[in-house]
Amino acid sequence: MGDHAMMPQWPEFGDDEEKELLEVLHSGKWGSTSGDVVATFAQEFAEYQQAAHAVCLANGTLALAVALRAAGVGIGDEVIVPPYTFIATASAALFVGAVPVFADVDPDTHLLDPAATEAAVTPRTKAVIVVHLAGRPADMDAFTALGARHGLTVIEDAAQAHGAAYNGRPVGAIGDLGTFSFQSSKNITAGEGGAVLTDSAELAGAVYSLVNVGRVPGGGWYQHESVGYNLRLTEFQAAILRAQLRRHPQQQEVRERNAQLLTSLLSGVDGLQLAPDDPAITAHGRHLFMLRLPGRREAVLQSLTAAGFSRASSGYVPLHRNDAVRREAQAITARLGQPYPEPACPHADLVSSDTIWLPQPYLLGTESQTHALATAITEAVNA
The missing domain is CATH 3.90.1150.10 (Aspartate Aminotransferase, domain 1)
Incomplete structure (x- = not known):
């Protein structure tokens, strides 16, 4: 059987990561409010994925929640998601008070089916989260057209799709917003971390404020123009990510x-x-x-x-059968007097x-x- 027992361990790292980390350590600037390593990585990653703007944050799960909030998705709105994905794709909608609505996948690709998505649209639908599962880009031509037809925000969940491209265009800013993860298993990793990409200056500003307790770029420390989380990445994480991006x-x-x-x-x-x-x-x-x-x-x-x-x-175990997700979604719909969109996803099953x-x-x-x-x-x- 050869040397398969020695299959590569992950992550791969070396002197480059060590040098970047020590530079941050000795600078004494460990947070992005005082240092510039997070800002530098954000710019490098935006260029890598050919997006106009990138905002780094704590993880890919909250990247999705922030993308939804930046797009104005809120209480009682419906967000169409695939059931064959990590729980965060659905739980992010619940975090902002929205209802995840499951549309089935294409069994050949495991990816969200555009026709099933269209069939799931209601007057309450505000967004669709398209997952580039395993790193395989979904049919973004179909989804951007669908978004335009129905006035929906299209969010790319690119947690597994660093470096992926669709028709020559890197994923992440093909839709209105795209989210990435830098969690331990991911192809670019700092143990944890995430990013939101967009070509819209307005959406990028909204994302920045959500990550930075409602501040605006260039504004005062206690100038909170909106209600935001605190989801900042540390300079140490960005130091590792800069080296990982080069690899x-x-x-x-x-x-x-x-x-x-x-x-x-x-x-x-x-x-x-x-x-x-x-x-x-x-x-x-x-x-x-x-x-x-x-x-x-x-x-x-x-x-x-x-x-x-x-x-x-x-x-994965499909999310339309996850009791926790169903319970939370039903609590929202019951409280608002909305019908619960009962999913039928035989292909995901x-x-x-x-x-x-x-x-x-x-x-x-x-x-x-x-x-x-x-x-x-x-x-x-x-x-």
Whole structure:
């Protein structure tokens, strides 16, 4: 089985991160209100994703809540979200008093289905959160058109999609706002952290105020023009992120090469389904490599663990079946006398029963490690 036991650990770091951290330490400026490292990283990340503005903050979960609030989404408004995503996509709507409405996913891609989204629109709908799951960009042409048709704010949840691009345009500012995460597993990480991107100066200003206790850029310390949270990133986190951002292009080349190799090695395996190619995806974020194995998932997962690939996982339980999310949403609708939008998401139910995730460090290995992974999957499926 070769050297697969030595599959890369995550995160990858070195002298660069150490140097950046020590510079912040010795500066004595540890917070972004006194230092400029967060501001510098925000500018670098905005340029990387080709957005006009970036605001950094504590995490990707609150990035979504801030994006919704900046867009004026509030109590009783409906926000259409996919059920096959991390809980934050739905809980962010609940944090601002809005109701997450689940529209089904496309089973071939695991991504929010534009037709199902359109069918879920009501007069109360204010926004749609489109998730670029696993790093695969969703159909942004369809979603921006849908947003324009219905007057909806389109928010890209790009927590897993650093460096991804759709029709040559990096994700994050294709819609009205985009959110990113720098949590431990992410392809650019500082342990925790997040960012909100937008091309709108007005939305960027609203995001800045929400992150900075209602202050406005250039305003006084106690000049609170709106009610905002305090969600600032530290200079230490931004120091690590600057170094991680510099590593990202080379790491993505490795991930992409291994993902292509893995795809070609697995494409002929009976009973294993991979997402189809889409020419609109000009760069895949490669945060997860996802396989569908109808009827075989548990057995294959056990075999992979036995073969030393214990980080393979069965992924999400769909959110439309999460009692906590349903309870919170029903409490809001009941209090306001609104109907609770009862979700029907058979495709999300289906893919959550047969999908396996391979996390991104598995795409950072050598060619021989990637061959070993493909062999282990093939043997597990054929067993």
